[in-house]
Amino acid sequence: MTDQIPQQTxxxxxxxxEERQWAMLAxxxxxxxxxxxxxxxxxxxxxxxxxxxxxxxxxxxxLQGLVFQLIWWVGGGILTGIVWAITGTLSTVLxxxxxxxxxxxISAMPLVALVYGVYAGIQCNQGQDFKYWLxxxxxxxxxxx
Numbered sequence: 695m696t697d698q699i700p701q702q703t704x705x706x707x708x709x710x711x712e713e714r715q716w717a718m719l720a721x722x723x724x725x726x727x728x729x730x731x732x733x734x735x736x737x738x739x740x741x742x743x744x745x746x747x748x749x750x751x752x753x754x755x756x757l758q759g760l761v762f763q764l765i766w767w768v769g770g771g772i773l774t775g776i777v778w779a780i781t782g783t784l785s786t787v788l789x790x791x792x793x794x795x796x797x798x799x800i801s802a803m804p805l806v807a808l809v810y811g812v813y814a815g816i817q818c819n820q821g822q823d824f825k826y827w828l829x830x831x832x833x834x835x836x837x838x839x
Contacts, residue, residue, distance in 0.1 A: 708745065719815070720737065721759045762807065771803075771804055781796075
């Protein structure tokens, strides 16, 4: 009896429809933040790890979605907490009351990220090559190297 190691068959590339679907789901992972508060970046990360070898398009879109959510949702949430803490502390000397409009504007960062992520998902589902502002070109260059 010989022990043979089963050979792995190479993963088949995704069809264009599957690419659009998984890219859309990577961007719509931002919706998971509504239910968990922090699991949104996990969705594009998992999609990237599963499909990175099967589709460069899905890899590109999921990496964009991951970094975008880390910056705008997680980073925005932390910044919002810090700004409100400073505003609350300064309110004891009345200066903080002037900071309330700024704190409210910064509080909208995660909501803007939510809308932009849904927009990105819709664009990918329609077959358009979506690129986030500032990070899209960087990831395209990273994946082509």
